[in-house]
Amino acid sequence: MQEELIDRIYECSVVPELWPDVLDELAKLTDSIGGMLFSARKAVNWTATESVFDAFDTYVKDGWFEKCPRRTCMMGKSEPTFFVEQDFFSEEELANNPFYRDFFHPRNLGWSAGTLLQMPTGDNIVFSIERHLEQGPIERNHVDRLNELRPHLLRSAFVSTRLGLQRAQGASETLSKFGMPALVLDAQGKFVEANERAQSISDHVKFNDVGRHVSFSDRRAGAFLTSALETLDRVVSTDSLSFPIRNQDGNAIFVGHVMPIKLAAHDIFANSYALLFFTPLDQNRPPSTALMRSLFDMTMAETRIAKGLMKGQTLKEIAADGSVSIATVRSQFSSVLEKTGCSRQAELVGLLANIALGQSEQPQKN
Numbered sequence: 001m002q003e004e005l006i007d008r009i010y011e012c013s014v015v016p017e018l019w020p021d022v023l024d025e026l027a028k029l030t031d032s033i034g035g036m037l038f039s040a041r042k043a044v045n046w047t048a049t050e051s052v053f054d055a056f057d058t059y060v061k062d063g064w065f066e067k068c069p070r071r072t073c074m075m076g077k078s079e080p081t082f083f084v085e086q087d088f089f090s091e092e093e094l095a096n097n098p099f100y101r102d103f104f105h106p107r108n109l110g111w112s113a114g115t116l117l118q119m120p121t122g123d124n125i126v127f128s129i130e131r132h133l134e135q136g137p138i139e140r141n142h143v144d145r146l147n148e149l150r151p152h153l154l155r156s157a158f159v160s161t162r163l164g165l166q167r168a169q170g171a172s173e174t175l176s177k178f179g180m181p182a183l184v185l186d187a188q189g190k191f192v193e194a195n196e197r198a199q200s201i202s203d204h205v206k207f208n209d210v211g212r213h214v215s216f217s218d219r220r221a222g223a224f225l226t227s228a229l230e231t232l233d234r235v236v237s238t239d240s241l242s243f244p245i246r247n248q249d250g251n252a253i254f255v256g257h258v259m260p261i262k263l264a265a266h267d268i269f270a271n272s273y274a275l276l277f278f279t280p281l282d283q284n285r286p287p288s289t290a291l292m293r294s295l296f297d298m299t300m301a302e303t304r305i306a307k308g309l310m311k312g313q314t315l316k317e318i319a320a321d322g323s324v325s326i327a328t329v330r331s332q333f334s335s336v337l338e339k340t341g342c343s344r345q346a347e348l349v350g351l352l353a354n355i356a357l358g359q360s361e362q363p364q365k366n
Contacts, residue, residue, distance in 0.1 A: 002148075006235045009152045011263040013159040013275075014174055015167055016047065018264070023049045023129070026149070030113065030142035032131040038065070039161030040124045047165055052130050055107045064103050071126060074116040081300060082113040082127075082146045084138050105133055113138045113146055117154045119279065121180065125157050151297040155241065155259055159275065171269050181205075181254075182277040184261075184269060189213055189229045192272050201254065201278055204245055214276070220341040221245045221256060225276070228258040232274055235260055240297045240339045245278070250350065254278045302336045305329060309349055 005025060012018045023035035027049065034049035036056050044065065048056045059065055073088040085094060094100050094110070104110040114128035129146065131138055159178065168174035175182050175195035183205075184192040191207040191214050198207065206215045216222045224243035231241070241259065244252040259275045261268075269275070298306065301322075308318035319329040333345075342348040 003234055003236060006149070006152050007260075007262040009149065009156050010235070010260050011265050013156040013259060013265060014163065014261075014268045015264045016160040016163065016165040017167060019047045019157075019160070019165075020049045023047075024051075026129055026146065027051075029145055030129055030131075030138055031135070032111075032113075032129045032138065032142075035127065035129040037157055037161075037165075038124075038126040038128075039157070039165070040126075041122050041161075045161060045165045052109070055109060059103065064099065067099075069097060069099055070112065070114055070128070071116065074114060074126070075118070079300060080115075080150065080298065080303065082115045082129075082143050082150065084113050084143060085111060086137055108133050111135065111137050113143050115146075115150060115154075117158070119158065121279070123158065123161060125154060125161055127153055127157070147300075151241070152235070155257055158257075159259060159277070168268060171272065174268055178277065180277055180279070182275060183207055183214060184272045185214065185229070185274045185276055186271070187229075187273040189225060189274075198278075204247070204254065205278070216245060217248075218244075218246045224341055225256065225258065229274060232258070232260040242297055243339075244341055250347075253281055255281065297339060298336065299332075301332050302339070305332050305336050306348070309345065 005022070008018070008022050008025070012022055019037055023037065026032075027034050034051035036046060036048035036052060038044065038046045044060060046056065046060060059068075065071070069088070074083055077083065077087075089097065100110050109130055110133045111131040112128050114126060117123075117125045119125075129138070162178050162180065163174065164177075168177055171184055171193055175184070175193065178195065179197070181195070181198040181201045183194045183198055186192055190211050192210065194207055198205070202208075204217045214222075214225065216225075221243055228241050228243070235241075242255055242257045245254040245256055247253050255278070257277050257279065259277070261272055261274060266272075304322060305315075305318055308321070313321070315329050315333060316326055319326045322329070337343065337348060340348060
């Protein structure tokens with residue numbers, strides 16, 4: 001069931017008119033009534049299920065979106081998770097908040113689970129699952145189910161929102177409109193097609209000959225790509241499909257993302273198997289904690305390990321602080337190594353220092 005849903009999530013990446021159906025399914029999973037997807041860069045693009053469409057049409061057109069406390073609260077948090085109202089507000093604060101009192105509550109809305117991703121490209125992506133007011137808050141076990149799907153939702157939404165939530169007519173048009181370095185690969189990981197922006201990373205990624213395997217100056221990135229491609233036939237929530245690409249000094253300069261081409265997306269990409277695209281990391285302006293955690297598909301527990309190591313803690317100290325067993329922490333530490341392509345703790349700490357994973361953050365302003 002979950003594998004089928006993940007396939008449909010990735011189908012939406014280049015067939016964005018299918019997002020309302022996926023949002024409806026997420027709502028059913030969480031005993032909610034509907035959901036919406038917003039993206040904001042130079043303009044606001046959004047889509048929603050029929051059940052909440054009219055409400056959010058007013059939400060956007062009448063200016064509620066610009067100052068909504070949901071979004072500003074999420075921007076002030078660094079955890080890669082879906083948040084609910086109780087994470088930010090007391091019962092009294094909710095009752096007196098003008099956005100809830102004057103907009104959500106009169107429409108029998110007010111309980112939600114939402115998540116936000118801010119990319120270095122300027123793209124801001126928001127998902128929100130909505131529940132009727134009389135049903136009460138969305139329970140933690142439902143939030144956990146959404147978090148299992150979160151990396152796939154955001155990876156797919158990033159592609160479709162870069163396309164303006166509009167279906168492209170073919171692979172070449174899709175790659176051109178995407179506006180970031182991107183390649184199309186076949187099932188063997190061989191190069192099929194690239195956009196012009198991919199030439200900007202040719203010092204680090206080799207792909208010029210059609211029918212040949214893509215190669216990297218960072219050999220570990222090549223191993224990551226091979227491993228990711230092996231999971232694409234049956235993607236599950238725990239699969240990591242993003243990986244760092246380092247320069248000769250060992251500093252991460254890009255994050256590569258492997259996105260499976262599923263179902264109706266083959267109408268756009270014909271016989272292709274995967275889209276490989278790259279998020280640049282500005283070495284003069286380290287990306288936010290939340291961004292890096294999202295890019296590497298780290299869980300909340302894994303980010304706690306990474307942050308503890310950045311503070312100089314040992315694994316035993318991290319276990320004690322979190323009241324979990326050392327065996328659990330060691331297992332989570334192994335997962336962090338795997339997701340970041342590191343082989344030992346010192347290498348991991350060096351990478352995380354480079355990307356400022358442990359830095360404190362202030363809410364960003366639009």
